Every structure is written in structure tokens, then in C-alpha cells.
Amino acid sequence: MEQKKKYTELWELGEFRLIDLLTENNVTRHKSTIVSIGDDAAVVRYDGKKATIITTDLLVEGIHFDLTYVPLKYLGYKSVVVNLSDVYAMNALPRQITFSFAVSNKFTYEALKEIYEGIYQACEQYNVDLIGGDSTSSRHGLFISVTALGEAEEKKLALRSGARPGDLICVTGDLGAAYMGLLLLEREKKVVQQNPGVQPDWEGKDYILRRQLRPEARRDIVEVFHANDVVPDAMIDISDGLSSEILHICQDSDVGAKIYEDRLPIHDQTRQMALEMNLDPTIPAMNGGEDYELLFTLPVEEFAKIKDYPDIHVIGNITDKPTEVDLITRDGTAVPITAQGWNSYDEKPFEE
């Protein structure tokens, strides 16, 4: 249907472009604002040596989580962890969080109490304090907003913009498992809807489910950096997928990258689930989101200090060719990497 174009729909822009446009004229007034919009977290420092790291995430029912299969306790846990991951991605240590929610009246006190149990578990696990928040009602569904505060010396911050040619590109843990967990949960949800009474079979799929439902942030890796006096040149957490994140680093650092397909760490369950669904396992590894692993770059001599740590994998290297961000496939072909990360505005509009 042809019509005169007057307004711009959000799905035409996508999240990153939308934010770029909305913030293109944003000005910084205070010298206490050290890092503003555009990294995993913002950084402020009023006085003293320690800077305050701040990051915030919104989680929306029906967009980020589906209460038909997400246990409330896990939801509380995950909503904290995804924010802490952004603090770690600055090479900083999270210390405090605020937790806000809006709920419809179909939620009971007991349901909220379960969510809070998950929050308190995360606070204990990651040694952070819950210090505030806001609560209100909503007309439809559950909305969660978490803000995390952390501390770091300014000189130890790892931004997205510091990658240098020659740096090794490293990733922690393994990739694509959370996404395959999501696909599995969505598949089984449909099966159960179509065959009431059928019980999903999770046998041999516990790892990918846990990665989706109850992810962890890489506190251990940041502690390894601190213990070994290593500051990555650039770092980002993998929330939207490796492709999207390496592009962020390369764009912000004005460098290129080569990622080697045969170096991508992929868990057996991820690989198996992908094959079961007729997917090349490289696809979830490159484009699946929500792994909350750390992607970082550093010089070879710095890598030497942490190379014996078991869960860090070299997957490529930074080059001086800013327009070339390539995946080198098993047969040696260079395939340009494009962002296929998760984008909540991706879809065409649904009716309200």
C-alpha cells in the first residue's frame, strides 16, 4: 500500500541507529563525566582516584523473557547478572544495584518474592548490595529496570575504543549456547501448546538451558586481569552476539579484525542442538546473543601473563584495516562479518 511518508517507523532504524540519532547532539557539561553514551557502561568521577561505573538495562515481558518457561527466580537472577556483565566489561568491579519493576495486578506478592530471591542470590554470588529502586503497577505485563554501579581506577578501564593492530582477540567460555537454549525452549513451548500433557525432554540439554535461563557474568576473568595486572586494550561483553560486538570494537577503535572460524569455542550441546535444528553451529556462535562472555583484545606479551587460565580462547587478531572485519572460514575464505545481533525493533510492527 503506497502512502505519503511522514514518520519514521522504529523498525526502519534499528536500536543502534535510533540511539545514534536521538543522541547525536548530546553535550557533556561536566568534567566528572568521563565516559558517556556508547560503551558498555558510563563512567563518572567526582573526586578521589576511584571512578563510578554505571550501566542500566530494561527487561520487558514478551520481548526479553517469556514467563511461560522462565522461572521467576531465574528472571531476578538474570536481570542482575546482565547488568553486572556490563560493569565487568569495563574491567571494573560491581558494588551496588538498584532494582525497579512495574507489574500488572495479576502478579501477587508471592511472585515478586520469587523474583527477589533471585536478585538476592545474584547479590550474594557477585558480592553486590541492593541499594534502591522503584516499584509501580503497569497495565500489562512485567517490566524490570536494573542499574548497576561499580568501581575502578580510571587508568584500569577497558573501553571499546582501545584495540590496536596486532592485538590478539580473545573470548571467554563458549559461544552460542544461550541462543540454542532459547530456540530449544521456544520449540518445546510450541510442542506443549499443540500437545497438552506432553512433557518436554531436557535430557542432554541442561547446559544450553542453563546458559539461557541462568547465565553468569565473568567476574572470575576480571579478577584474573586484576591479579595479573593486565588491562585489555579493548573489552565488551557478548550480549548481542560476537559479530555485533567485534564490529563495535573495530568501529570504535578504527581497526579491522580477523576471526578464525576454527577457533570459535562451541560447547558440544550447542553444536548438537544446532545440528538437530539444521543450523551450522558457526551461526549461533557468531550471531547468538546473551552469552555474557567477555570479548577482549590485548598485545601478545600481555596475553602471555594470562595464557594458562583455562577458559580464555584466542580467536583472531586485530589488523590495521578498519574496513575489513572478516571471518576466516575453515577453508581459508575471508567472509565479511555483518551485525546480525538481536534487535528488539527488528520486526515489523505488531498491533497493540
Added chain:
Amino acid sequence: MEQKKKYTELWELGEFRLIDLLTENNVTRHKSTIVSIGDDAAVVRYDGKKATIITTDLLVEGIHFDLTYVPLKYLGYKSVVVNLSDVYAMNALPRQITFSFAVSNKFTYEALKEIYEGIYQACEQYNVDLIGGDSTSSRHGLFISVTALGEAEEKKLALRSGARPGDLICVTGDLGAAYMGLLLLEREKKVVQQNPGVQPDWEGKDYILRRQLRPEARRDIVEVFHANDVVPDAMIDISDGLSSEILHICQDSDVGAKIYEDRLPIHDQTRQMALEMNLDPTIPAMNGGEDYELLFTLPVEEFAKIKDYPDIHVIGNITDKPTEVDLITRDGTAVPITAQGWNSYDEKPFEE
């Protein structure tokens, strides 16, 4: 309809009781956490003299604002101001904000741009930096989450818990106008719905409308405190209504209070609108929310330092009788003050 009680509905608890229950076992692990849940804002300090103040608010379409009469630019402005007000209520100066939103696909880029214009206006007006946030889609409606950061020396903080017997109770500006503005807007919305084509008549009602739609935070008053080296014993901003706020101060400070009805500052337009709606003007002054004025207590000798400032009104005094928080009416009767402030869980459930 009788049924076995198993779950607790949120409207049975109300917001304050709900949060009390959800956070009753909350522990503080870090000495950097200076003020946690329970004041206008939380306070953290990692090192140095300056503490970081942090506060956050959720604004939900259909609960906090009605887009049939709230201009988007004003909404952006107000969503920032209500957070800055909480920072000022700590006797601190706001420096940075984050702004997050979830929108349904019925919102266009142009609509969001208007909201951001309001945000930038507030940033300029109050000298704060926009440093981050999150954006995502929602299934229904618009959700806004703002977090404000501010700075203060720890010894200059004004908490809710510091009121002492003998303190004067002061309030800035005037009370009840924002609430009467809301009632007016709701009334006119109904009129227009029932008589399409009819134009609302705002003649002589500009003040109460502005107070509802585009409130300001009392930056000027905090600057007066700082310039005169005054630190109120206790301070809170009036977001839920004077009754609710004076009860917070008295409960947290373990004191009583006498508020004198004839001292309540009420604007002519507020009074007139109340009378037009057959309301005693004392009711919106005591129980209307969203004035974002400051309520504070301080000794007579401290008050002397700021008494020439025009917009500060003494409305009562703090007593040593914690169970007695009274309104002294014009005829001298002491009427116990009870919280009638706004509560988003107040109503019985609506269907989803």
C-alpha cells in the same frame, strides 16, 4: 465470593508495605554503601570526599501519564525533573542521568525525538549530563526509567532520619497545585470525549496545569542552603503528598510533628479549582502529590540564616512525641495525619 486465600494481592499491601516486605532481609556488604533503600536516594562512596547520590524512577503510560493530554516534550522533561528532585532532597547536586525507554511500535522516531527534546531541555536547565540508558520495544505502551546521579560531601547530606524536637518544619513553594491540575485535565478529557469538537477552556488555570505537566525541581533552594552553609536536619521531596512525606520524616526520625493548617501555602488557582470541584483546598495541599517541593526541618537558629528567602514557608514544628503527627486545624483542633498519598497499587485489580 469466598475462596481459600493462598496468595497476597498487591493492592492489599500498597507500595511501601510491599517494598518493606521484599527488602526486609536485605543485607549491606560494602562500606562504600552509605545510604541504602529507604531515603529519597541511595548514597555510595568509593574513595575521596565526594559521595555519589543515586536515585531511579519508573514512569508508566496509563499509570503515571496519559498521552491523550501530556505533550511528549513535557513528558521527557518531567521524567528527568522528578529524579533530580530526589537528588536535591538529599541536599546534593545532580550531575548525570541515564534515560531508558520501552516503546510499542506505534511510536515513531519523531515521537521519541520530542521526548528527547524535553530531556535535553531539562539537562540544560539543571546542568546535568545524559550519559547512558537502554532502549527496547514493548508489547503495549511506553515505559520510561530514569536514573540520576549527583554529588555531595557526606557531611552535607540531609536524610529523612535527622529531624529533632524543636525543629521548624518548612516547605517550599505551594502545595496541591499539581494535583488540582491533574483533576482538571481528567475532567476536561471526559468533557471532550463526551462532546467531540468542544475545546477545553484553560483560562486562569495555567499555573495548576504547568505544575502538573511541567514541574520544576528546587535547585534554587539547595543552592540557598549551600550558599548559606545550612544543612537541614531532615529533608524529603513532596512527590506523594505532604501527609505521606511528613509521616516518613517522623517515622524515620522517631519524632512527632504539628502542622498548622493556616500556614499551608496554597496558590490562588489551586484554591479556586478546589472550590470549583467542591473540595476543601486543604485536601489537595495535604494529600495531592507531584508538587516536587522540598519539605525540610531545621533548628530556629539555622532557619534565621535563610528566612529572607521568599519561597520558604514555616508550616509547623517537630515534637518529641513520635506517635503524634497532627494537623492543627484553623479552629485549633489536632487531627492525626494519615498517609493518603498516591499509591499505584491502591486500586483493585483491573483485567489485563
